[in-house]
Amino acid sequence: MAAIAEKLGILRRDLEQAARRAGRSPDQVRLIAVTKTVGLDELRQAVNLGLRDFGENRLQDARPKIMHFPGVCWHFIGRLQTNKVKELLRHFSLLHSLDRYNLAVALQQRAEEMGKEVTVLIQVNVSGETSKSGLAPEELADFFCALNDLPRIKPIGLMTMAPLLDNPGEARPYFRRLRELKEKHTGKDGKVLSELSMGMSNDFKVAIEEGATMVRIGSALFG
Ligand SMILES: *Cc1c(COP(=O)(O)O)cnc(C)c1O
Numbered sequence: 001m002a003a004i005a006e007k008l009g010i011l012r013r014d015l016e017q018a019a020r021r022a023g024r025s026p027d028q029v030r031l032i033a034v035t036k037t038v039g040l041d042e043l044r045q046a047v048n049l050g051l052r053d054f055g056e057n058r059l060q061d062a063r064p065k066i067m068h069f070p071g072v073c074w075h076f077i078g079r080l081q082t083n084k085v086k087e088l089l090r091h092f093s094l095l096h097s098l099d100r101y102n103l104a105v106a107l108q109q110r111a112e113e114m115g116k117e118v119t120v121l122i123q124v125n126v127s128g129e130t131s132k133s134g135l136a137p138e139e140l141a142d143f144f145c146a147l148n149d150l151p152r153i154k155p156i157g158l159m160t161m162a163p164l165l166d167n168p169g170e171a172r173p174y175f176r177r178l179r180e181l182k183e184k185h186t187g188k189d190g191k192v193l194s195e196l197s198m199g200m201s202n203d204f205k206v207a208i209e210e211g212a213t214m215v216r217i218g219s220a221l222f223g
Pocket of ligand 1: 078161201202219
């Protein structure tokens with residue numbers, strides 16, 4: 001318990017300082033605890049420490065955790081297969097990783113059947129690394145247009161992963177680019193995109209300085 005509590009204290013302090021440096025309020029940054037590598041014990045500790053947003057990247061690993069803690073907010077941050085869409089709609093409050101049109105169509109169809117809406121972020125591959133999922137920045141405009149024909153899907157922002165770099169400061173251009181893309185594009189009915197999900201344990205401070213509204217933190221909390 002002490003270990004996670006201590007790490008959370010440091011994390012909150014760093015998060016707050018990064019927000020202040022950028023003239024932002026720390027309340028504008030949501031901490032998403034990525035529990036993909038941990039079990040129920042650590043998750044319980046995190047819930048007891050007051051955390052309420054949790055990220056998972058594989059449904060089969062997430063399932064038992066969601067069963068035990070259905071009352072917190074679950075964020076899906078991995079590559080989602082189209083045949084898992086129904087389960088996503090049941091259990092997750094936000095999909096960070098909408099990265100292709102056929103997934104959007106599958107979400108639309110299931111959401112329609114279930115009488116639900118689905119809130120999403122579009123994943124963008126800002127670095128262009130072939131190992132990474134996400135749309136290319138040039139594909140975003142057409143993608144947002146295509147979403148206009150899928151009424152159950154509510155895009156509220158963008159998500160990215162920066163390349164793994166020795167010096168987190170080198171990630172800054174990628175985060176800045178995502179913010180510029182957010183400002184350039186609009187959601188449904190001309191709504192501004194409000195969310196930027198960017199920054200992980202090694203680079204979240206830089207991401208917050210560049211406007212992150214959600215940071216996804218695993219190892220700094222549970223490592
Ligand atoms: C694992 C993961 C994270 C958290 O990474 P850490 O470096 O452990 O903080 C964030 N985002 C995604 C998409 C992940 O898969």
